[in-house]
Amino acid sequence: MPGNPNEIKLVNNAMSNATRRNIMNFLSSGDKSTEEIGGKVGKTMLDFHLKLLQQASLIEIEEGAVKLSEYGKNFLKDKEEKGTDKTADLSKVKPVEVTEVRQLLPCIADSSKFRVIANMAPPLGGALKVLEPLFPRGRYSDKINALIIQKGEVITTVYGAGKVTMTMIKNEGEAREALDNLRSTINEAIAKGVAPAPREKVRVExxxxxxxxxxxxxxxxxxxxxxxxxxxxxxxxxxxxxxxxxxxxxxxxxxxxxxxxxxxx
CATH class of the missing domain: 1.10.15.40 (Electron transport complex subunit B, putative Fe-S cluster)
Structure with missing residues (x-):
């Protein structure tokens, strides 16, 4: 079982990639062929991903069949146990409103479009992390305490303190419509009291x-x-x-x- 610093580094590197994490989760239900894995996670660089997982002692490959190693099974089990007490509870979070659109500035990259700065109240703070699964292309950043959402060319950033920024907006009407949709999506989750379970993000090629x-x-x-x-x-x-x-x-x-x-x- 990996234990020295170099081996731990191999494991951390192997599990830092979403495709490789998906492969591990897919194998948790049983041994799979490389064709089955390719059908699930995509065939782009599949051999490379499998090689890194094998080097980290997380999987074993024999005659085209791929399975979790004993260490790989224990690794996933440990991760699951650590996450069991993290319930996505929104029962104490209050519904939000977009209180104002403060600025509409020309985008640096495209002067024909705008960068919007708005306010959302009450501030959502740490609840933003729980809300991440609501958005297929959304990610929460601990570093800036913000939820970053991509939809086409538009990137929306919702900060824990209440500020909302949007880029590549055509006009104020589009900005208000997008902000209203954002508010509705968040408030629907708050009304349920529990955010949906994390779902697989759109694969990046x-x-x-x-x-x-x-x-x-x-x-x-x-x-x-x-x-x-x-x-x-x-x-x-x-x-x-x-x-x-x-x-x-x-x-x-x-x-x-x-x-x-x-x-x-």
């Missing part, structure tokens, strides 16, 4: 990451092409900060989208 990279193939990240860099982002071999052109103002929106997408990997 390398081409989707590539779409928001500069596509200049400048090589500043150390890779020959932006697509190669996108593949390394998917596998966890590279981090977004290696793409220095993204810090240029013209790529501000691209960087914001990529930060959201890489959170699902």
């Amino acid at each position: 390398p081409m989707e990451l590539y779409k928001y990279l500069p596509q200049t193939n400048c090589g500043k990240c150390g890779d020959q092409s932006c697509y190669t860099f996108a593949i390394k982002l998917m596998s966890g071999e590279a981090s977004l900060d290696k793409c220095t052109p993204l810090t240029e103002p013209k790529y501000a929106l691209n960087q914001e989208h990529l930060q959201v997408l890489t959170a699902y990997i």
Whole structure:
């Protein structure tokens, strides 16, 4: 069973990726063929994901059959036991209202669209983490205490303190409609008292990451092409900060989208 620092590092790296976590959860119901696993999580880089899980001693592969190792079974069991007392309770959370749309500013990346700043009250604080499963492309950030939601080009960030920001909005009418839908979704969950169980996020593919990279193939990240860099982002071999052109103002929106997408990997 992994125990020394290097082995623990292998396990942490293997389980840092959503696809590999999905593979582990899929195997918890029994042994599977590589074809079955590919049908469940996608065949993109499947061999690579299985190799990392095998190197971490979490799975065993024999003649095309994949199964959890004893350590893998114990690892999942330990994770499940640690999470059993974390009930998504919303019974004490009060319904929210959008109290005002304070600012409508031109977007940096596209001056024909707007960045909206609004207020939501009462502030939701830590309840935002419980609400994350309501949104297929939503993630909660402990670092900034905010729920970040992506829908098409629009990125909405709901902060625990009550502020709401939205990017790439066409006009104030669209902003108010989107905010009203957000309020309704949150209040429906609050009325039930318990948020829905976490659901599998939309899978992110390398081409989707590539779409928001500069596509200049400048090589500043150390890779020959932006697509190669996108593949390394998917596998966890590279981090977004290696793409220095993204810090240029013209790529501000691209960087914001990529930060959201890489959170699902």
